[in-house]
Every structure is written in C-alpha cells, then in structure tokens.
Amino acid sequence: MNATTLHTGTLAHLRGDPFAQPDALEIIPDGALAVDAQGRIAAYGPGPELLARFPEARRIDHGPDWLIPGLVDGHIHFPQFYATAAPGGQLLDWLERSVFPAEAAFQDADFATATAGRFVAKLLASGTTTALVFGSQYYPANAALFAAAKRSGLRLIAGMTLMDRNGPSVLLQTLDQALDGTVRLMALCEGEPRLHYAITPRWPMACTETLLGICGELLRDHPTAYLQTHINENPGEIAAVAAGFPESRDYLDVYDRYGLVGPSTVLAHSLHSTARELDRMAGAGCAVCHCPTSNLYLGSGLFPLTRHVERGIPVIMGTDIGAGTGFSLWRELAEAYKVQQLQGLGLDAARLLYLGTLGGAKALRLDHATGNFAPGKDADFFALAVGGDAYLAARLARCGSWEERLFCLLHLAGPAQVRATYVQGRIVTIF
Ligand SMILES: [Zn+2]
Incomplete structure (x- = not known):
C-alpha cells in the first residue's frame, strides 16, 4: 500500500530569505505537495510531474485554492x-x-x-x-x-x-x-x-x-x-x-x-x-x-x-x-505592510509571506521542521480558498502575475478564506 498523499492546488512558499535573495518566492500554479506516511513533505512541484512520480498516491484536490505553509x-x-x-x-x-x-x-x-x-x-x-x-x-x-x-x-x-x-x-x-x-x-x-x-x-x-x-x-x-x-x-x-x-x-x-x-x-x-x-x-x-x-x-x-x-x-x-x-497572522502581514508604508518602505508579496512563514520559523530556530515546503519538513500548511468570495475571485482574475495575485490575497483574504489547516499532513480544522 502506498501511504503517500498528494495535495494538488496552487503552491506558494519561500525557498529562502527574500530580503537577501531576490528569487526566493516560489509560486507553482497547478502544483502538488506529496506527504509521506509520517506526515512529512516528500516532494513538491508541478502537479503533472508529481502525479507521474506518485501514481498510487491518495489524492486530495484543492482545486483553485492556494496551499501555503502554516x-x-x-x-x-x-x-x-x-x-x-x-x-x-x-x-x-x-x-x-x-x-x-x-x-x-x-x-x-x-x-x-x-x-x-x-x-x-x-x-x-x-x-x-x-x-x-x-x-x-x-x-x-x-x-x-x-x-x-x-x-x-x-x-x-x-x-x-x-x-x-x-x-x-x-x-x-x-x-x-x-x-x-x-x-x-x-x-x-x-x-x-x-x-x-x-x-x-x-x-x-x-x-x-x-x-x-x-x-x-x-x-x-x-x-x-x-x-x-x-x-x-x-x-x-x-x-x-x-x-x-x-x-x-x-x-x-x-x-x-x-x-x-x-x-x-x-x-x-x-x-x-x-x-x-x-x-x-x-x-x-x-x-x-x-x-x-x-x-x-x-x-x-x-x-x-x-x-x-x-x-x-x-x-x-x-x-x-x-x-x-x-x-489571524495573515491579517497582521497586511497591517505590517501599512506600518512600513508609513515609513517609506514598500514590502512586496515575497517579503510579507516570508515574515509570516519561513522568517518566523528561522527566528524560532524551527526552520528545520517548518516554514516552507522543503522535503523532510513537517507537512504543516493551510488551504486558502479563492472561489467563495465573488469580489475576491474577480479581483484576482484581473491580476497580471501570480505574484500580484499573492499580494492581493495578502491584503484581501483573511481567516474566512482559510478552508482547511493541516498539521503533519493531518487535517485539523475544516469549515
Ligand atoms: Zn505582549
């Protein structure tokens, strides 16, 4: 029996520190996250690639929702x-x-x-x-x-x-x-x-x-x-x-x-x-x-x-x-943006998401275990729904890039859009 679970959706996370590394943000539309039987991330990447690599995996399709590190x-x-x-x-x-x-x-x-x-x-x-x-x-x-x-x-x-x-x-x-x-x-x-x-x-x-x-x-x-x-x-x-x-x-x-x-x-x-x-x-x-x-x-x-x-x-x-x-820490990220705007610093989507995920994990010296989708880490993540709110869906449809969509989500989405949260690959809350 194959105990891998494959979550498909749009993946967004940081590969590194965007304050030091300009290409640290990674967004994978139609992406997939493979979670092993121990609740750890086995792999992540484009959906078709992972479906081919884990053909026997149980599949959880999150549709257009975004999958984001806890x-x-x-x-x-x-x-x-x-x-x-x-x-x-x-x-x-x-x-x-x-x-x-x-x-x-x-x-x-x-x-x-x-x-x-x-x-x-x-x-x-x-x-x-x-x-x-x-x-x-x-x-x-x-x-x-x-x-x-x-x-x-x-x-x-x-x-x-x-x-x-x-x-x-x-x-x-x-x-x-x-x-x-x-x-x-x-x-x-x-x-x-x-x-x-x-x-x-x-x-x-x-x-x-x-x-x-x-x-x-x-x-x-x-x-x-x-x-x-x-x-x-x-x-x-x-x-x-x-x-x-x-x-x-x-x-x-x-x-x-x-x-x-x-x-x-x-x-x-x-x-x-x-x-x-x-x-x-x-x-x-x-x-x-x-x-x-x-x-x-x-x-x-x-x-x-x-x-x-x-x-x-x-x-x-x-x-x-x-x-x-x-x-909602997600809401705090939107407010952090405004606080920096008042001081002349415009934070982009990469830096905001970093502060709420990998940056926080590093600050707590827990980045070996959580903060992004690197294989081996605990599969702690949540699904952010983009379809339920008609205005949000229409606004996102007008974005020119995936990074712009993430930026919009950082400001317009909130706890109401958190559709499910997973801890070590196990669903812990659902609405
Ligand atoms: Zn306090």
Missing part, C-alpha cells in the same frame, strides 16, 4: 483570549484596567481548560500551526494549554507568565510558585517534538531582581528552552524601566544583567530600541517580534523593520492578542 505567530497571550477590543488607554492603563482582570479569570481551572481548547482551535482556524505563547500565571491553566496543543497538533512554545510585583496580588507568584510551575511545565514538554518551553518574565517592572535572576539561572540550566519577554513598546513603559533600574544603561541592559539575552531570546515589540540595543540584539542572536495591530491599537508606535533587518536581527510576526485585534 503561519508562525511569535507573540500571543493565552490568558488575554477574552481581553481583545478593550476600549481606551495606552499600554500601562490598558494592562491595569482590562488585562489583569481577564488574566485573573484563569485561576478557575475549568474555565482555563475550556478556553485552552478554544484558543488552540482559533489559531489553527486562522492557518497558524506554530505559536510562541505567553501562558497564564497559574500552573493548571498552562498544563491545559499544553494538553490542548498536544491533542490538536499545534506546535506550541509557551511558558508561565512570571510576575511577583506591581500587579494585583491574585496574579503575583511567590518565588517558589514561579520556579516550581516553570520546572513542572518544562517536564511536560520533554519527549514531545511539537511542545517547547519558553521562560517568560513579563517585563522588568513586574519581576523582582530575584525573579529575574532565577529566570537567568533557568535559561542557563535548560539550553533547549526559549526566553520570551517584552521590550521598548511604549514611552511610559520605557520610562518606568529606566526609573526602576537606574544602574542599567537601557531597557535591554536590564535583561542582559540577568543573563536573559541570547540566541533563544525573543523580544516582543522593539519599537523604540536604540542603536546600541539593536547592535547588542544582533550580536547576541536575539529575535524580535513585530505585532502591528497591537502597536496601532495601543498607539505604541511604528516598528522600524529596516533597522532590524539591516543588522540581521531575525524578525517574526505576532498577533499579540489581546492588544492585537485578531487571531
């Missing part, structure tokens, strides 16, 4: 699932008024478990197959999140959000709780190829120096763990860090002093980073996550993409729920 969300808060679209205020006001109460609700383990299932389903339904997630402050809620990801197939990197000062007491951990919760959750990821742990100090003002020191020790003792946190999002936040850590020369230096800056570090936002901070991030191999709808929603600023790319800092995209306004 999206990579580099920053999203699980306990802010219901904190979206909260009115008023910039970052620090918004945290106090809207976010902390929403996060406190995750003390209820039944509520947290139900929400974990919905959270994972929402990401998969949006075409996201890999996510780096700020978890809850509570161990049972995080255990439920890892369990939901394992059941569904979502590739999850997550960690307990750590805070022991400057918040409602119900959200603050003791040092023992922070350490014990982190170590127990790390153990849940052992032997699970699609689950990874991220040590997650919220931001410097939410953590005592002792807790930041513990995070540094954990990172040193667990070389496979990630470190995720926030940096340089909002002027009020930056001023608070400067006042709280007067001995540090800048925001990044606070993290550096506790051993938190290295190649497994992912820093969210970096809107107002100085040249010194950017140089240090580049030297240390940190990645930075850009969250456009969140930045616009909270009035935080415009992400200086060029300043990061020219230094070789890997950039990943994030929805940043609940400051972000949707679970």
